[in-house]
Ligand code: GN1
């Protein structure tokens with residue numbers, strides 16, 4: 316890592332390096348100068364997932380140009396160039412790194428405990444998409460093609476079921492059945508896409524709370540982690556907020572009784588997102604606001620279950636059955652979400 320840091324002219328010995336954050340895909344460290352003067356975020360990109368990290372760098376460069384020209388006051392946090400003016404730095408083993416400035420006085424949170432945070436975060440994701448309305452989407456590359464294509468996720472799930480070792484298949488039989496019973500959620504997605512019902516927009520595609528920077532007073536500053544910014548549908552962003560902000564217990568929780576849907580947080584997500592995007596959303600989109608949560612929770616449940624059946628090759632597992640547990644967690648969340656919809660008559 317010293318080798319990488321030297322590429323940015325950061326002298327060994329003047330900085331401390333500590334693991335940072337809870338992301339499942341890339342590896343992240345905080346690099347702090349020992350005198351407290353400045354800090355950075357160093358990331359090693361998971362190239363098994365992002366086969367072409369150059370596309371991420373290019374997307375970020377395009378977005379930065381747009382913001383610089385059109386909204387120069389927007390806080391756009393972009394990777395720094397190294398001494399050779401590269402935004403990505405490879406090491407001898409084929410790993411790819413990037414260095415991002417740490418925004419002074421910014422904080423991130425891992426669990427949403429106050430609905431005001433849900434509001435602020437939703438407003439930031441809404442603002443991001445709103446500001447990019449006139450950005451030419453053709454300039455963006457699909458860093459992960461079909462990332463939120465729910466039909467494809469079903470296909471991958473069925474393939475995993477077909478190829479899974481008999482043991483894993485037998486243990487998960489009930490959850491496999493459950494997954495199939497929710498199939499209607501994917502059919503609805505198919506009809507939305509086939510009918511061209513809703514517009515493609517610039518979508519973040521990873522709206523968990525830790526991807527928002529807050530100031531010390533709890534006001535949202537901007538969104539970060541731009542790896543999956545691609546053309547897509549708003550249901551991805553609103554849905555992932557539903558998935559990750561509504562329950563006080565997150566996808567790692569093993570005590571599934573702790574999973575609940577806080578309806579005041581649902582309100583906060585809607586109010587925050589609409590405070591920025593309300594004027595832009597079409598009628599068809601507005602009708603899909605609640606569906607977005609079904610869509611994303613179901614997709615994540617399928618992805619965890621698929622990975623379990625495939626032997627944890629994508630997300631990894633910190634204990635045996637980890638992805639199976641995560642999948643069961645997400646199916647409970649989905650059930651609670653649908654109950655909440657009923658009680659609110661949504
Ligand atoms: C991954 O790495 P992280 O935690 O930002 C995943 C998301 C999932 C999330 C579930 C590229 O995001 O799609 O929702 O895990 N990112 C990718 O925690 O697959």
Ligand code: MG
Nearest residue numbers: 338521540542
């Ligand atoms: Mg991410």
